[in-house]
Amino acid sequence: MIFVTVGTQLPFDRMISMIDDLAAELSLDVFAQTADPAAQYTNIQHAPFLTPDEYEDILARTDVLVGHAGIGTILTAKKVEKPVIVMPRMASLGEHRNEHQKATAHHLAGHEGVYVAQTRDELRALLTAPHLTSARFTDTPEKLRLQTFLRGTVYG
Template sequence: MTTLLVAATGGHLAQLYQLRPRLVVPGSPVVWVTFDSPQSRSMLEQEVVEFVPYTPPRGYWSVVTNTFRAIRILRRYRVRRVISTGSGIALAFLPIARAMGRDAHYIESAARSDGPSTTGRMLQRFPGIKLSAQYSSWAKPPWNLNVSVFDDFQAVQRAEPRGDVRSVVVTLGTIEGYGFRSLLERLVEIIPEGVEVLWQTGVTDVSGLALTARPSMPQHELQAAIATSDAVVAHAGIGSALGSLNAGRRPVLVPRRSSRGEHVDDHQLQIAKELDGRDLSISREVDELMWADIEEAARWHVSRSSVTQ
């Protein structure tokens, strides 16, 4: 039985990749559907992948056009089950999968700690789609609680703290159409001279800033840089958070704000609050961020259970 794993790039793909061992029997056939990016090409290098056009936030016309691709992919691979962590790409695949008699399962993003996203609320209207939350606080019918990407991690303070912070990775993810210049400006202001910084900046405009930007990076390269760094500062996106945690780092997470045009809404505040409450990150707003926060994050190590490895 072929399982189709469907996710947008960024945090949605990172979550589904991590949850795969809990969702699919090892050795059974899997086909991935996602967008074409350095992250997806690196992460899924050894997998069967169908790339589809990017679906932006609230990009409903893209959902319609990808629905026709969904029909072809479902038939081509004789898919019996479709699992998605969203976002909008799930609307193109899960309803049509149910209409064609396939099993369909939607797992709401761990970014949503207080209720389902717009995508989740829309999928509630389609009978037969299995719905999963990642938080017990709102896992009420029709939503069930059976997976959470954060349950695998634990942060512990280092017995012998690192010395001075010499290297920092700054990662803003790869979301299209939304920059996060306010965070870069703050970091340029507070990071001392002599600290080595890798700046992964996405689409953010960096003109006039004293930094060398890398808009995107292969997943393995970014992970290796995080694992060898002293500290990580990231936008509070699921992908960046998971990347930091999987590399053993307790990140400083700074949420994008819709009022500054940095995202479509303020859901990153939920991610930052949840991980801060679990002691898995340090959460700060842009104007609150201090160098001392980055130094504090470097004093911790994050371990991961073997459940999903």
């Protein structure tokens, strides 16, 4: 199953409409959390918001997580070790107040298990890719240096 989430602050109809169309075209099993009580989609299951228990239940059954380029979505994917496809909201399209999600997506491109789609074609290609690597937390040299520094500062 594909779980699409847009967070709880803003709807993201551009991305969810693409997923709705692709679900029909590709026969995908999709559940979307839309942040929009008035949303109507025909090819996916959806709800505006989920309780924490509902969220955890759907996440446990998810093969691929798709979301806006919000850090919470990315951290969740890494925590549960699921591949994550992110599509940044665009301020230029009125989807957000600035282009910080474009910057986040640009920075995360190439990270293990984090895939960036800017267009419908890129989203389609990722949703049909045979094997997406799971996102996960990894020990990088930078992370290890920061941990060592913090241990020395806090516990030293």
